[in-house]
Amino acid sequence: MQVRPFEDVVAEHGATVLRVCRAVVGPVDAEDAWSETFLSALRAYADLPDDANVEAWLVTIAHRRALDVGRARSRRATPTDAMPDRPAPHADPAARDPDLWAALQRLPTKQRQAVAYHHIAGLPFAEIADLLDNSPDAARRAAADGIKTLRKIYQKDQTS
Amino acid sequence: MTANIFDDLPADGATLARLHERLERSADVDGVLDVAYRTIDTPVGTLLLAATTVGLVRVAYDIEGHERVLAKLADAVSPRILRAPARLDAAARQIDEYFAKRRKAFEVPVDLRLADGFRRTVIEHLRDIAYGQRESYATVAAAVGNPRAVRAVGTACGHNPLPVVIPCHRVVRSDGSAGQYVGGPLAKSTLLGLESAGRE
Numbered sequence: 001m002q003v004r005p006f007e008d009v010v011a012e013h014g015a016t017v018l019r020v021c022r023a024v025v026g027p028v029d030a031e032d033a034w035s036e037t038f039l040s041a042l043r044a045y046a047d048l049p050d051d052a053n054v055e056a057w058l059v060t061i062a063h064r065r066a067l068d069v070g071r072a073r074s075r076r077a078t079p080t081d082a083m084p085d086r087p088a089p090h091a092d093p094a095a096r097d098p099d100l101w102a103a104l105q106r107l108p109t110k111q112r113q114a115v116a117y118h119h120i121a122g123l124p125f126a127e128i129a130d131l132l133d134n135s136p137d138a139a140r141r142a143a144a145d146g147i148k149t150l151r152k153i154y155q156k157d158q159t160s
Numbered sequence: 161m162t163a164n165i166f167d168d169l170p171a172d173g174a175t176l177a178r179l180h181e182r183l184e185r186s187a188d189v190d191g192v193l194d195v196a197y198r199t200i201d202t203p204v205g206t207l208l209l210a211a212t213t214v215g216l217v218r219v220a221y222d223i224e225g226h227e228r229v230l231a232k233l234a235d236a237v238s239p240r241i242l243r244a245p246a247r248l249d250a251a252a253r254q255i256d257e258y259f260a261k262r263r264k265a266f267e268v269p270v271d272l273r274l275a276d277g278f279r280r281t282v283i284e285h286l287r288d289i290a291y292g293q294r295e296s297y298a299t300v301a302a303a304v305g306n307p308r309a310v311r312a313v314g315t316a317c318g319h320n321p322l323p324v325v326i327p328c329h330r331v332v333r334s335d336g337s338a339g340q341y342v343g344g345p346l347a348k349s350t351l352l353g354l355e356s357a358g359r360e
Contacts, residue, residue: 005195005234005241010183014176019166031179038183043192045240100165120166147165154165 006045009054010038016121017058023116024066027101032072036065059121063113063131103153110134111146118143184244194238196247197230202259203354204347207324209248209255212237215269216251219322221343236274255324261354264291266325274321278309282316289330292355296334318342324351 017037021030040061048057104112110132117123117131118139125136125143132139187193195217197210208220208229217237220229234241245252250268257263275283281304289295295303301313317328323342329351333339341348 002231002235003239005230006239007197007230007242010180010242014179015172018172018176018179019169031175031182034179035182035186038179039186039190039192042183042187042240042242043190046238100169119164150165 003046003048003050006042009041009045009058013055013058014038016055017062019120020059020062020116021066022101023104023120024062024113025069026105029066029069033062033066033069036069037062040065055121056123056127059117059123060131063117100150100154103150106153107146107149111142111149114139114142115146115150119147180243184242184246187240187242188244188247192240193242193244193247194240195233196242196244197233198243198245198248198252199226200248200252200255202255202324204324204343204350207255209251210241211247211251212271212273214271214273216248216322216325217271217274219325221323221347223344224342251325258324259354261357268325270322270325272321275316275319278304278306278312279316279319282313283320283322283326283328286317286320286326286328286331289327291327294330294332294352297331297339298334300331314340327351330355 014034018030018034021033021037025033037058041058044061048054104115107115113132114128117128118125125139128139128143129136132142134142184193184196188196191213193213195210195212197208197218199206199208205222206226207222208218208226209216210218210220210230210233218229218233220226230241251266254263254266254268258266272280272283282300285300285304297310297313297317298307300317301307301309304313306312313331317331318340320326320328320342323329329341329343329348331339332352338345338348338352
């Protein structure tokens with residue numbers, strides 16, 4: 001089985017990776033994280049094993065790049081606990097399901113990551129545990145707790 | 161747990177298009193865009209144009225199957241392939257001009273890595289057949305020093321990686337009929353007709 005043109009990878013996984021990025025780093029930094037992810041993936045693409053799960057591989061890269069983007073932000077920005085409630089004005093209208101992304105930003109980091117990697121990217125908890133450096137059970141709990149809180153905040157936002 | 165709360169999010173088409181353009185640019189700047197491609201609409205159908213950092217590496221007709229051609233490029237050149245039109249701007253413009261009869265020769269760098277050995281020799285010779293001229297398969301075979309290789313010349317023409325730009329359509333049968341063509345007989349007669357109409 002030969003390696004597919006990278007264009008196919010972008011077409012097939014671009015939307016999912018964008019949602020993962022929005023969930024993990026927030027709508028403002030998501031585009032930087034997405035760009036870094038796909039540029040890194042393109043760089044390494046020729047070395048990807050034939051039987052690799054491409055989406056899991058991309059999420060792993062996104063996870064690392066998201067950390068980088070987060071670090072860059074904390075270096076350049078004044079530290080702030082709360083993420084802005086609204087995406088930046090230049091963000092795409094499609095990115096403005098404001099309450100869902102804002103609600104995600106209020107979750108603890110590991111919950112947010114577990115929710116993104118499992119409920120958006122569909123990664124199994126064993127693989128998420130590797131990324132989060134915890135156990136599959138802990139990853140499962142983090143995702144469940146995250147979703148529970150999210151439903152509470154998100155639905156309250158929607159009805160308010 | 162019931163429905164996934166992420167299922168109802170709106171599509172991100174505009175954002176993804178913008179991000180794709182950004183990826184095209186940064187991949188090129190970083191030197192990791194091994195093959196860039198685009199398509200162009202012409203009187204002989206939609207052509208796929210692909211270029212390495214060296215030059216134009218492939219022109220493909222619709223009937224060759226663009227997906228299949230890209231998969232082969234991934235295998236033969238590199239899978240680091242993106243739809244990235246910028247690198248093909250000059251080639252696309254010149255092909256437009258050719259079909260508008262405002263251009264008789266192409267001036268874009270080419271990358272002939274997909275043709276080697278005898279086929280490469282034939283392809284190199286084809287580049288010298290001028291606009292509006294025709295040569296027979298036998299003449300080409302003689303010109304490349306192998307007069308008995310008429311059939312092999314036909315095969316080489318059929319595997320021309322850069323049809324239209326490298327004019328394998330100018331090679332015709334000794335009896336004057338057009339002969340076979342990678343883009344199909346209609347495309348060949350269209351190109352020959354276009355060029356003879358342009359003759360003074």
